[in-house]
């Protein structure tokens with residue numbers, strides 16, 4: 001396919017996403033299935049166009065004075081990809097499968113000849129209704145943080161220390177451009193490539209099949225490190241989902257002690273069995289909510305880890321379609337879920353034990369305000385400083401920029417080069 005046809009395909013997929021409210025990945029997969037002639041380079045280019053258009057939708061729509069799929073796709077190509085108006089115009093003229101040629105108004109808009117006063121939320125590519133929350137989280141840095149959440153994310157890997165060391169994995173992945181990650185001692189990073197760039201499919205690597213590494217954003221790796229799950233401890237991963245954090249906690253424990261993996265949704269838990277096996281994690285009991293209870297664990301855990309259900313505002317780089325689907329109602333529903341989860345999970349912490357609460361959200365309502373709410377409701381719990389643990393465990397790394405009064409931390413793409421991630425810690429009073 002030529003670029004003209006790829007642009008037309010991206011517009012078609014974006015229309016499908018918007019008109020039928022379909023997740024971007026699903027719409028792209030369906031397009032691929034019904035256009036078998038498209039090669040892997042075409043699919044990558046179309047996927048990149050769709051995702052970049054969604055990442056930058058508000059700023060591009062303001063620039064084009066239109067949020068239609070055509071406007072934001074053409075602007076992605078000319079502006080975000082820096083191809084320029086001439087190359088775009090050529091792409092539209094030289095391919096009979098291309099969308100219609102540029103109008104005069106579109107050319108003027110792309111040339112930026114309009115004296116455009118863009119709102120802060122548009123510049124930041126954050127939904128307008130959510131802007132006050134962003135400002136509450138980041139003050140003067142809100143635009144910078146929004147812009148960073150509108151960029152492409154790197155591929156981050158965590159060395160599975162149950163089976164390999166980082167040097168060995170790096171050597172095996174040298175052809176992918178993999179380098180040591182900035183903060184996590186077990187982390188490896190493959191930086192995002194611009195434009196048509198394709199990320200390596202690391203799951204096809206032999207090292208992945210052998211369980212030497214996992215795909216995991218650096219912020220998630222750091223959250224697991226800060227929880228300090230230790231050999232011999234009793235640990236409950238209360239929202240284990242597909243087991244990403246469970247595996248990291250098991251590696252911290254070096255397979256010693258007992259780790260329980262639970263999730264209210266047994267379907268989400270399903271992939272965990274195969275992953276545990278591949279990673280060589282042997283100290284884990286998976287507690288299926290349909291067939292077991294957690295009653296025997298009440299008041300017994302040294303550590304309860306809560307990777308809470310959240311709005312995912314911290315992972316907009318990876319799921320930009322979720323940014324525009326989020327509503328005030330769904331935010332309120334997640335806040336309620338989180339309170340439910342915090343309250344339920346806390347029952348399993350033993351006196352003197354600790355509880356770690358993390359979200360992949362940057363919004364104060366899901367983070368600092370939830371900690372405050374929980375502490376108000378549960379006088380037998382105190383907050384424990386995460387930044388103190390950071391200083392102890394990661395002494396040579398720069399400190400996170402966003403630290404609350406109680407010492408909770410917020411990691412972000414702009415400040416730490418990671419996904420947006422919040423980490424809080426509590427301790428239950430000893431009798």
Ligand SMILES: C[S@@+](CC[C@H](N)C(=O)[O-])C[C@H]1O[C@@H](n2cnc3c(N)ncnc32)[C@H](O)[C@@H]1O
Pocket residue numbers: 238239240241242243244245246262263264265268307308309310337340341
């Ligand atoms: C952020 S995801 C977990 C991701 C997972 N820890 C990982 O690292 O791959 C949040 C999980 O919380 C689960 N969840 C939601 N409400 C819950 C509840 N009341 N009790 C336990 N788990 C719940 C969801 O099913 C979802 O899998």
